[in-house]
Amino acid sequence: MLRISHNNTLIYWLSVGVAMALTIIPLPFASLNLMPDWVLLVLIYWSLGRPEDFNIDKAWCVGILIDVLSGQLLGQHALAYVMSLFLVLKQHKMIRQFSIIQQSLVLGLILFVAQVVLFWIVHINHDISLSAFLWPVLTGILCWPLVFITLNKVRTLL
Template sequence: MQINNYVGFFRIILSLVLAMCLRIVPLPGALTAFNPDWVLLTLIYWSLAVPERVGIFHAWTFGLLTDVLTGRLLGQYALAYSLVIYICLKLHKRLRQFPIIQQGLFIFFCLLLSQLLLFLIKNIQHPGQLHASFWLPVFTGTICWPLVYTVLRFIRLSRRIS
């Protein structure tokens, strides 16, 4: 049983690493603005599905790794991810009962909060105007949530990750 726990945790980490790979995949031209935050979506799923395994420490760690991979100010994604995952952990019992459409609305606000924090940090660092495409990952992430939920749920149930 102990080895089963490690295998399940390894699969969670592997899904987060794959999400990081999707995060840094270069997309052609204007499509770059549409790339959702796959890492945050994956962290949200695992924090709702198995909150005793994925928490703020994982959000902070993968946030720092995302900062390094994207070349952003160290700690900005870590802060945004940690805050969103804290909210998810506080509300996970309620959110698990919601249908996927209502969860999608919650995901929209989580992604919006994350982008808002990134905007505030970027505005402090380099004051100026921001292009409207900065907010597009919020919408594409919300649209991708049912896909992320379905794929990760299938993995969790078929591999008995608990």
């Protein structure tokens, strides 16, 4: 995970781009709720691996991109990402030591924070229930090993 590679920035934006594409892939309405927040998982991966390079500022920019991408109130994803990544960056040394399973569980809490922030903001304009926002937390926990292993592979290959 600490392996140094020179084109990390390129891989960073590529992986964020792929995560964004996964977010907007058209799916039946019923299964949309099950989609984990791919972008947040990728951001967490990078802030765990290289906290000094991929910090809050980049996460804020990505959040704004996501807001424009989904045609939402500007700043909601930015706020959610910034708050959850702050937690990750605070504890990144500890979280890095965990096994993947443990990491997933800890990240579950962080994903929960992000989704609750999103829910609060979305709730201003939309009448929806919190349950729609809890599925991404669960699927996020399940998908974290996948994201982690894939990105590790990609980084060692390139």
